[in-house]
Amino acid sequence: MKLLTKSRFKLGLECPNKLYYTRKKEYANTKQEDPFLQALAQGGFQVEELARMHYPNGVLIEGNDGDYELLWQQTQELLKQENVVIYEPAFLVDGLFIRVDVLVKKGSNIELIEVKSKSFTPDDDYLFVGKRGGMVASWKPYLFDIAFQKYVMQLCFPDWKIQSYLMMADKSKTASIDGLNQLFRITNKGENRTGITKKVTTLAETGDPVLGRKNITQLVADIASNKYKYHNNLTFLESINFLKKTYIKDNYANWPTCFSACRDCEFKCTNEEEEQGLKSGFKDCFTKQHQWTVTDFDKENIFDIYYFTQGNKLFDEGIFFKDQLTEDHINLKIEAGKLSRTNRQILQIEKAVKNDKSLFVDxxxxxAEMDSWKYPLHFIDFETSTVALPFNKGLRPYEQVAFQFSHHIYYKNGRIEHANEYINNKTGFFPNFEFVRALKKALENDEGSIFRYSNHENTILNVIYVQLLASNEEDKVELINFIQHISHSKNDSVTKWKGDRDMVDLWDVEKRFYxxxxxxxxxxxxxxxxxxxxxxxxxxxxxxxxxxxxxxxxxxxxxxxxxxxxxxxxxxxxxxxxxxxxxxxxxxxxxxxxxxxxxxxxxxxxxxxxxxxxxxxxxxxxxxxxxxxxxxxxxxxxxxxxxxxxxxxxxxxxxxxx
Incomplete structure (x- = not known):
């Protein structure tokens, strides 16, 4: 049975053409769905399980994932009760199918609760809608998804009075117990399904709440009334009907191509994949809509140009290839002492068009930059994670966790030493302070220049600085002084500093001179x-x-x-x-x-x-x-x-x- 599900609806909003290519084995797809992989990376399963505990005695509808009729029948049976809480209820009507994270029914008054492993702060007045009145782009897909869910539920039960909520981690709250994130464990059952083991049975055992919810009923109504549109040429209802018809009939939507969506399209093929018989949805679109030939696909196009903010406008004007561009299109700006962004763009374009593989080096x-570096040179890299549920009492949701670093030293005589490394592989342990102690020990033996690649390491040290300020660590002053010695403060930091040994950003050096x-x-x-x-x-x-x-x-x-x-x-x-x-x-x-x-x-x-x-x-x-x-x-x-x-x-x- 082919139905427009909420995941297909969301995909279709990105680009209706994708509905033709999705779930077809003959088409390459770089974004494979793997719930176990995503659960591990994002920690969303923990937020979902904790959210359910806010609505106790609910009934979980699980298993039989592909049997849409059975899931709908099971849901209808439960909904015969006057008052009921259901996890993962299913709704099926007129070619549309959804499942809701949590549904609370009290007579005809319904709460639709969508659980997201994202975060918010309650006093953010511009979380969903910006100061200029437009919907925040990063939230748009999620809000339209909830509007779609509400629409399908209302079709099934026209008399229901539905309130819509988003439930997420509240960054204004702190954990009141240690080990909150170890109360929910995940297992891989195979076949891309996940299983959860809970170590608690009541919400009280999880301490003070770190989740909160936002009432988005009015926003959902505004989407339904077309105050906010996903595509300017389609109303909300037109979007649903168009995407449903396109997907169920397996039609190619022939939706107009655009720079940003096509640049990021997952239905692209490598040459090796094509040789193995896979097809490219990207190539299909440009062959059908722009009559690109084999030669055109071999030409240098504009999709990979560095930080190309003009891409959408120029693409709409029919400029697809680098050899169509001039300096006027790029609006070249010279910045003294370094390659500007537009300089790099011009270099990339000119070298690509001429098939020039030679380097540019200032x-x-x-x-001059390298002459300022002091030997021995230290190269460091951090691996970090943000976890929805905190490790320790007093920490907030999604605080950065620094769990690993590596450290190489380059000596003036050319000797290269892999000098230090740190990794935390212990469960439920908050490693940040141990991490920075190990880093201090690795770097404090001399005053040689320290290198990072991009801003990440500086950002993480700023985070640990703030965590140390709020801590009771005996050596907090010593560790704070070390952080301030090798880093600089962020723009929004209350305390400002720039260390005498502030790390050199090799990423920035590469961008400026090479x-x-x-x-x-x-x-x-x-x-x-x-x-x-x-x-x-x-x-x-x-x-x-x-x-x-x-x-x-x-x-x-x-x-x-x-x-x-x-x-x-x-x-x-x-x-x-x-x-x-x-x-x-x-x-x-x-x-x-x-x-x-x-x-x-x-x-x-x-x-x-x-x-x-x-x-x-x-x-x-x-x-x-x-x-x-x-x-x-x-x-x-x-x-x-x-x-x-x-x-x-x-x-x-x-x-x-x-």
Missing amino acids: KDGLK YNPLTKGSNSIKAVLPAALNSSEFLQAKYAQPLHEINVTSKNFSEHHIWLEINNGDVKSPYKILPSVFEGWSEEEIECTLSEIEDIADGGAALTAYGKLQYTDMEQSEIDELTSALLKYCELDTLAMVMVFEHFKELVEGGIQL
């Missing part, structure tokens, strides 16, 4: 590293040798380990030769599957593995295996930074000795 600017066409406009270390390796004869010669022959130590790889695999002149990214962190999923697949989670970029694999360590019961051998994989990935993250530094050093000095 040698003078890069040299452009490699092989990165395709990306500044991620996962893109910059393989690009540097493919462009540097020095790095290729060095890292094609065993570690013990190139004066590099390692805590997780043997001295005979070789980092580079070179096939037909192409260097394979070292990240692709590491063992999978999570059950056969590559890092790339995890990032795509979890792309809706905030701040997931470049951290999905570690975050998911940490979730598994925290919330599933495993044998010690499995814990050890997962820990080992995490340590290897984090070690590579800091070694990758060392390699990028060596590449810069080679470019500035014109060659360095192995």
